[in-house]
Amino acid sequence: MTCSKLLTGAALASLISVAAYAHSGATGVVKERMDGMDAMKASMKLLAPMMQGQTPYDAAVVREEAQTIQTHAGEVLTGLFPKGTDGHPSDAKPEIWADWEGFADLALRLETYSQGLALAAENGLMMAGAEGTGMMSSGAMMGATAMGAGGMMGGQTMGGPRSAEALQQMPADAVFTMLSQTCSACHTRFRKE
Template sequence: MRLTADANKLGPFAFMAAVILTAAVSSAAEDVVTIRQADMKAMAAAAMTISGMFKDPSAYKASEFKWAADTIRDRSGGVLSAHFASEANNPAGPKSKAGPNILKERDRFDRIANDLRDYAAALGAAAEKNPGPMTASMRMKPGEAMGGGPFGTHVRNQQELSAMPAEHMFHLMLQTCTTCHTRFRME
């Protein structure tokens, strides 16, 4: 809503309503930024939890691993996409680091958000399959090629994903984060 000198013609109550509405829209957009930043921080903390278990397999606890994977799963996919659903959710300003191209490349952004969800769900399933200590089947073999990269391989189906070690899934998930930040985040 644009407030101009013509606002005086609206009368004092209509003008005040317009000011309040403008402030509410601005506040709602800032709230979305705050919420999505909190979700991003929760996903980063969850990824650090998983990373720590791969660095020190004796620290592996299936329930914590699954909780971390579920945290990422629950904040990615459609939830992540909804945080960037409109121009109102992407205000320009110092709080937001979202790039202006998200709406222009909506399909690509949504695919990346869904890939993140799929990798996290697969990691959660790996934890369910491995309730005891971290198994060798969860780990990548020395010298095993990761594939992927910021603009690289995408695992095309659940069968292919579930056949790979959880550590490989984790690296692909991190590469998905990197891809999104490279493409859609302003520094």
């Protein structure tokens, strides 16, 4: 076995043991939400290198992983955070319940952006990939700019959430950026380190 395969195996074993430790003692709704977060994390880890052009783009995989995220977002996600379910082994900050409206807004955005990503999967990446075939049409790129694929301000995407149907017109990587910014904003505000 090569050294890199050994290191990759060791890193994977380490991640599994960390996840197992983090879930030790978790039961009921806390375990359910941890499992849901793990599923979304796995989808994001699969999608991120694809969206960055590091692995081949596959619209079917993008659609499937976006749908996985969608099944754990929105009201499904907020339903897994009843009052009194913070504290060990949960990573939830009390701010979730102090700012329930902000938390629910991010959960809804996550749902909308994952739906939009599934719908935009066929659009591919803004840059046409490693073959150097050029950029997407100027109309698609203008749509991505006008739709607000830009950064987050105060944990919210500029211009607020879009409809999944409007996101369908954007390049998949632009929608993915909005999705990942939403994950990051939620973790920053509502998850213990």
